[in-house]
Amino acid sequence: xxxxxxxxSRGHKLIGRHKFAQQTVSIGRGYHSDIILSDPHVCxxxxxxxxxxxxxxxxxxxxxxxxxxxEGKKPADGHIxxxxxxxxxxxxxxxxxxxxxxxxxxxxxxxxxNLINLAKHPxxxxxxxxxxxxxxxxxxxxNNPKEVNFTQLLVPAVGLSLIFAIWPAIVSLVSHLTxxxxxxxxxxxxxxxxxNLTWVSDFLEAFLQFNTxxxxxxxxxxxxxxxxxxxxxxxxxxxxxxxxxxxRRIVIAASLTGLLFGGGFLVQLSKKxxxxxxxxxxxxxxxxxxxxxxxxxxEAFIEDSNKLFDKVEKKAKKDKE
Amino acid sequence: MKRFIGVWLIIISSIASAxxxxxxxxxxxxxxxxxxxxxxxxxxxxSSIGSGFQISGDGLIAxxxxxxxxxxxxxxxxxxxxLDNQGKKSTLTLESIDVINDLALxxxxxxxxxxxxxxxxxxxxxxxxxxxxxxxxxxGMIVVPGTYNGLKKxxxxxxxxxxxxxxxxxxxxxxxxxxxxxxxxxxATSGNQIGFLVPxxxxxxxxxxxxxxxxxxxxxxxxxxxxxxxxxxxxxxxxSDWQLKKLxxxxxxxxxxxxxxxWGESNADKSDALMMLxxxxxxxxxxxxxxxxxFTGSLEMEFRYLxxxxxxxxxxxxxxxxxxxxxxxxxxxxxDDVTEFQCQHDIVMPSHQLMTTKSIFxxxxxxxFDGLYDALYLSISVDRNDQALLSxxxxxxxxxxxxxxxxxxxxxxxSWK
Numbered sequence: 257x258x259x260x261x262x263x264x265s266r267g268h269k270l271i272g273r274h275k276f277a278q279q280t281v282s283i284g285r286g287y288h289s290d291i292i293l294s295d296p297h298v299c300x301x302x303x304x305x306x307x308x309x310x311x312x313x314x315x316x317x318x319x320x321x322x323x324x325x326x327e328g329k330k331p332a333d334g335h336i337x338x339x340x341x342x343x344x345x346x347x348x349x350x351x352x353x354x355x356x357x358x359x360x361x362x363x364x365x366x367x368x369x370n371l372i373n374l375a376k377h378p379x380x381x382x383x384x385x386x387x388x389x390x391x392x393x394x395x396x397x398x399n400n401p402k403e404v405n406f407t408q409l410l411v412p413a414v415g416l417s418l419i420f421a422i423w424p425a426i427v428s429l430v431s432h433l434t435x436x437x438x439x440x441x442x443x444x445x446x447x448x449x450x451x452n453l454t455w456v457s458d459f460l461e462a463f464l465q466f467n468t469x470x471x472x473x474x475x476x477x478x479x480x481x482x483x484x485x486x487x488x489x490x491x492x493x494x495x496x497x498x499x500x501x502x503x504r505r506i507v508i509a510a511s512l513t514g515l516l517f518g519g520g521f522l523v524q525l526s527k528k529x530x531x532x533x534x535x536x537x538x539x540x541x542x543x544x545x546x547x548x549x550x551x552x553x554x555e556a557f558i559e560d561s562n563k564l565f566d567k568v569e570k571k572a573k574k575d576k577e
Numbered sequence: 578m579k580r581f582i583g584v585w586l587i588i589i590s591s592i593a594s595a596x597x598x599x600x601x602x603x604x605x606x607x608x609x610x611x612x613x614x615x616x617x618x619x620x621x622x623x624s625s626i627g628s629g630f631q632i633s634g635d636g637l638i639a640x641x642x643x644x645x646x647x648x649x650x651x652x653x654x655x656x657x658x659x660l661d662n663q664g665k666k667s668t669l670t671l672e673s674i675d676v677i678n679d680l681a682l683x684x685x686x687x688x689x690x691x692x693x694x695x696x697x698x699x700x701x702x703x704x705x706x707x708x709x710x711x712x713x714x715x716x717g718m719i720v721v722p723g724t725y726n727g728l729k730k731x732x733x734x735x736x737x738x739x740x741x742x743x744x745x746x747x748x749x750x751x752x753x754x755x756x757x758x759x760x761x762x763x764x765a766t767s768g769n770q771i772g773f774l775v776p777x778x779x780x781x782x783x784x785x786x787x788x789x790x791x792x793x794x795x796x797x798x799x800x801x802x803x804x805x806x807x808x809x810x811x812x813x814x815x816x817s818d819w820q821l822k823k824l825x826x827x828x829x830x831x832x833x834x835x836x837x838x839x840w841g842e843s844n845a846d847k848s849d850a851l852m853m854l855x856x857x858x859x860x861x862x863x864x865x866x867x868x869x870x871x872f873t874g875s876l877e878m879e880f881r882y883l884x885x886x887x888x889x890x891x892x893x894x895x896x897x898x899x900x901x902x903x904x905x906x907x908x909x910x911x912x913d914d915v916t917e918f919q920c921q922h923d924i925v926m927p928s929h930q931l932m933t934t935k936s937i938f939x940x941x942x943x944x945x946f947d948g949l950y951d952a953l954y955l956s957i958s959v960d961r962n963d964q965a966l967l968s969x970x971x972x973x974x975x976x977x978x979x980x981x982x983x984x985x986x987x988x989x990x991x992s993w994k
Contacts (some may be wrong), residue, residue, distance in 0.1 A: 347669040398895040403851065416956070438733045466935070469923035533906060535918035535939040535953055540896040544960050551926035551933050554988045559980050561938050564919045565977045566951065568942035576944050 262351040297346030312337040321484030389413040407437040431497035450489040457481040465540040467549040487513045584665040609719040611659040628711035628750030634690035640749030642681045673787040678779040695760035701725040711747025720833030733836040743772030811979035827966035830990035853884040873974030877907045885963040907971030933960040952980040
């Protein structure tokens with residue numbers, strides 16, 4: 257009867273896979289073994305797996321460090337193997353499987369995967385990075401009260417693009433280290449697409465803020481958009497870089513989003529003074545071209561202010577108590 | 578030559594007589610003059626000093642409100658003490674205040690009727706010689722001769738312009754005519770030889786009110802006075818002529834009253850500037866002192882006209898946005914005095930239909946004075962690509978009604994040419 261022996265890492269990742277048709281398989285550090293392990297904690301002749309016509313049985317060859325079932329302390333010597341058993345020898349692990357051991361159902365090739373792969377297409381990738389760099393430079397130009405020349409814009413544009421490339425690089429590095437496919441260009445492509453989406457959401461927020469009064473909830477709702485974008489980005493980072501279960505991927509993406517926005521929120525909260533004399537209002541201004549809202553009358557504006565007076569009056573009374 | 582010597586003699590004799598007069602006056606009045614000190618209870622040391630003078634036989638002493646303001650706001654922390662010309666000290670009680678005219682009445686205990694200052698019943702003539710008494714910088718009681726120069730024109734509250742040195746510490750001291758009658762109270766200085774006095778009639782009013790009704794607490798008196806004052810001021814402003822003036826391509830209002838003065842500035846000399854800027858500022862040149870870190874009663878208006886020169890419209894508005902984010906309130910006030918500002922904003926078009934603006938209105942309430950607020954308004958035109966007009970005002974210590982009426986008038990007055 258055939259037997260399959262898999263060398264696996266501590267994290268149960270597959271290192272090597274061997275199929276044997278003989279009755280005895282020897283495992284050890286010695287070069288005469290059927291499976292040669294390089295772990296120094298493994299003896300030259302460490303164990304054999306023998307078929308007695310009915311069962312496969314583990315025989316410890318009086319090794320120094322012994323062999324155990326799973327990660328546990330239960331000695332494996334004389335154990336009758338069932339398909340899928342994991343045996344620890346020294347600091348290494350092997351998994352013994354019989355033919356026709358059940359395997360997971362195959363994953364269908366999704367059109368979604370093709371869409372993601374589009375992000376690494378050289379044209380798509382470079383266009384996205386270029387858009388990001390141009391927008392960064394443009395915003396730097398807008399915020400600079402003096403006249404600026406091209407070189408002065410180039411430095412922050414290129415600098416910021418490089419800084420923002422660090423995140424996909426880190427994700428790729430981690431997936432590479434955890435024995436996954438690094439897919440650096442896909443990660444880069446996806447990240448820059450989403451960075452550019454945040455510019456769009458920034459503009460949308462400014463547009464709504466400019467065109468609505470303080471009574472409107474729309475600008476507040478639009479503040480959720482960057483959070484959604486960040487979640488999608490982290491989810492895709494996980495999807496591209498790691499084989500994770502659906503729930504796990506959602507949990508990780510949600511935690512990263514929480515860390516990013518929650519952290520930012522905490523920093524803001526810790527910096528907030530107990531009392532501020534500075535009025536806090538929305539100062540968003542866009543050019544007249546983006547003004548689509550209908551104007552209110554002076555009377556309506558004054559009428560609205562009644563609510564403000566009520567609010568501060570109540571606050572003053574409360575503080576007084 | 579003879580005539581020359583004659584002139585000299587006249588000058589010398591007049592100086593001698595003024596000095597003599599001052600000396601006699603001082604000797605005669607000294608027992609009714611006091612140094613008023615606020616003693617910090619915890620440390621036992623004086624935290625502020627001023628002058629005061631007795632105005633009745635039974636121990637009523639007049640001084641400035643700002644001399645005893647810390648006590649008025651935190652009576653648990655301080656006590657008021659006087660020091661007389663013989664070096665005697667004793668505690669005073671705070672009886673009544675006039676926060677608008679910066680006056681206060683304190684009282685000492687007296688065993689038998691004492692000498693006191695009489696308050697003049699007439700206004701001095703312009704150019705009349707007056708004598709200011711007080712204790713500058715804790716150096717001892719002095720007398721400063723000076724001249725009455727009428728009431729200050731650029732002031733909503735009456736203030737006498739006195740040509741003579743009024744120094745800090747002399748605050749609350751009396752200013753008398755040559756008959757030793759009080760015609761004013763030292764209150765402020767504006768540098769060399771320019772002093773300001775509270776006219777004596779304000780003191781007469783305060784004393785009369787005090788004798789008629791002294792049931793109100795100090796806080797209630799302050800609240801009532803601030804309320805009446807703001808109502809008078811805003812009423813006067815709204816009834817005055819709002820003159821429309823040109824600022825760049827914009828039209829802005831200035832209020833035609835002597836106590837609001839305007840100043841202007843522009844960057845027309847800077848040829849390399851990215852945008853042309855013209856600024857006009859108008860403000861009430863006085864405010865009401867509550868404590869050293871709480872002022873009210875102020876009014877400021879500011880207008881800025883901007884025109885893009887070498888700029889894209891997007892950048893023009895972007896830079897403008899950064900400018901307006903830095904607006905601050907016009908008066909000093911702290912956590913214990915006011916709430917935080919609450920703001921609203923909207924796109925507004927006044928009834929003249931000439932301008933569309935993004936308007937922002939903020940207000941905060943006073944914690945100790947019911948129904949009083951600070952208001953802050955800021956508005957930016959958003960209907961021209963390369964021109965913008967910013968209009969802004971702050972009002973301190975006004976009622977909701979006053980604030981809203983003023984805001985309405987102001988908003989309707991700003992437009993394009």
